[in-house]
Amino acid sequence: MSSEPIVTDDAPRNDNPYSQGVRAGDTLYVxxxxxxxPETGEDVKGDVQAETEQVLENIAATVEEAGGSLDDVVKVTVYLTDLDDYDRVNEAYGEQFAEEPPARVCVEVSRLPDDVRVEMDAVAYLG
Incomplete structure (x- = not known):
């Protein structure tokens, strides 16, 4: 099986050695x-809910570039620098995944790039 990198200007891009997403068959790894x-290249200012909303917009843009939508996301990993933010992140997350939320893991980490409070990756099934 071959894989295909997914590239979009609607999600942040940088010079680091990784793809925004990789499609392998019917599975997309974001x-x-x-x-x-993605327009300014700057971190969104505001509370952790605003940060979460932007993270999910970035994931959605990548999934959409591959031909899917957030409805196709089957697994998300949430990285928080403070688990005290868990409830506020859940509020923003729940707005995007209200009907049939994907499987999820949430972990507290000591630090994230640019000292942001939340990061997420995702897996989508595009079959």
Whole structure:
């Protein structure tokens, strides 16, 4: 099986050695995104809910570029620098995944790039 990198200007891009997403057959693996506005390249300012909303927009843009939508996401990993933010992240997350939420893992980490508070990666099934 071959894989195909997914590239979109609607999600943050950088010079680091990884793809925004990689499609392998019917499965799309979306790299971890922080709350970076793809138009400005800057982190979104505001509370952790605003950061979470931007992270999910970045994931959605990558999934859409591969021909899917957030409805196709089957697994998400959430990385938080403070588990005290868990409830506020869940509020923003729940707005995007209200009907049939994907499987999920949430872990507290000591630090994320650019000292943001939340990052997520995802797996989508595009079959």
């Amino acid at each position: 790299s971890g995104y922080g709350p970076v506005d």
